[in-house]
Amino acid sequence: MILRPEIAALVPYRQGRPAAADAFKLSSNENPFDPHPAVLEAIGASSVNRYPDGAAVVLRERLAERFGVGRDEVHIGAGSVAILQQLISAAAGPGDEVLYAWRSFEAYPGLVTVAGATSVTVPVLPDGRHGLDAMADAITDRTRVILVCTPNNPTSTTVTTAEFAAFMARVPETVLVLLDEAYREFVTDPAAVDGLEQLPIHSNLVVLRTFSKAFGLAGLRVGYALGPSYILDAARSTAIPLSVTEPAQRAAIAALEHEAELHEQVAALVERRGRVRAGLAAAGMPVPEPQGNFVWLPTGELTEAAAETLERRGIVARVFPPDGIRVSIGEEGSVDPLLRATAEVVAMLRERA
Structure with missing residues (x-):
């Protein structure tokens, strides 16, 4: 079968990897809150036939x-x-x-x-x-x-x-x-x-x-x-x-x-984002001021090693070698593990600089 060569050479889009049961999946920029009950009710009322x-x-x-x-x-x-x-x-x-x-x-x-x-x-x-x-x-x-x-x-x-x-x-x-x-x-x-x-x-x-x-x-x-x-x-x-x-x-x-209620979730994530960014900055990670529901770790040539360090500490992030790592703002319980893991990453970056 003959395919267009430019299509055959394309790397398929790969979504963020799933996380193990004891880890946090912070690789897909998902909203960590459960769906609004009205959304679930609306889905159930649909006629899928x-x-x-x-x-x-x-x-x-x-x-x-x-x-x-x-x-x-x-x-x-x-x-x-x-x-x-x-x-x-x-x-x-x-x-x-x-x-x-x-x-x-x-x-x-x-x-x-x-x-x-x-x-x-x-x-x-x-x-x-x-x-x-x-x-x-x-x-x-x-x-x-x-x-x-x-x-x-x-x-x-x-x-x-x-x-x-x-x-x-x-x-x-x-x-x-x-x-x-x-x-x-x-x-x-x-x-x-x-x-x-x-x-x-x-x-x-x-x-x-x-x-x-x-x-x-x-x-x-x-x-x-x-x-x-x-x-x-x-x-x-x-x-x-x-x-x-x-x-x-x-x-x-x-x-x-129910937009107003959902924006309360957004406000909670923005507040959480601020704490994550402050913690990363305090650890010495030069994070750009984030405006999405994620932060960017500019880990450069050491991106893959940094990602391995995060994953050993239960943080599954999105890896973009050789530029950096994108980490979603997830559940409240992910904040402290993320900051502890990132402190190890900063130490590794300084050691290998």
Whole structure:
């Protein structure tokens, strides 16, 4: 069987490894809280013998009302990554370029390759933030899509409103900009850009968010995009039909109805994140100020050794050699073991420096 060589050479996406019974799985940026009872009730009320509403009309209407936009300016996908794939495929193909920072979300390279386009990457700054000036410099007449991830996965850093405005002023209106805000609910920095505020300003902008993180629906796969209807129509045209299940749609609607309670969980995770960051800094780990539900450990060439140290102490994290380690903010009981394990990592890094 002959396959496209670029596809055969791709490394498949690998999710965070499971943890042993006596360890903490902090590798997948999941919400550690149990689902809201109303979500579980909504799932149980679903009729799985019937096809879902392929247009997700009710959920789109709820989101449109929530954000003050028209229903056609909302698109639903099986996770925001599915919408990324749809929009990249709609806008870029062979001979076209898709521009993004690196290191960023690890699915980006594969999505671009599958579309037949070419990835153009610009290194993140030493502090893990997007180098938007360098990204603007990298735009060519073949650039069709630009991906901006904020908070950036895996470094947990944000793009500011001022930085984004200056960047968009240099982006041609014919280039689609996808602002990937999967972790926006965890942001506390008032200077960070809010994609919803930017939508009325830029006709070539689409904002992507998800129910997987703050709303705790990672296992149901529901993401959404907000933007111009004609762009989202292109995403709808490239989507796999009926891919967002009825249980997922019902759960997302229930989550929206109990948003205030779920944001209490977000507040608890943000407080926990602050304690983790303070403990890591006190141990001597130079952690960027985190704005997602995870922290970034810049362990460099010693990343794999550092990950082994964490795992011996019951912390399963996401490893990105030779750059660093992403550690999710998990259960309360994971905080002290994480900080103790990281202290060992810091000692190892100093010893081998």
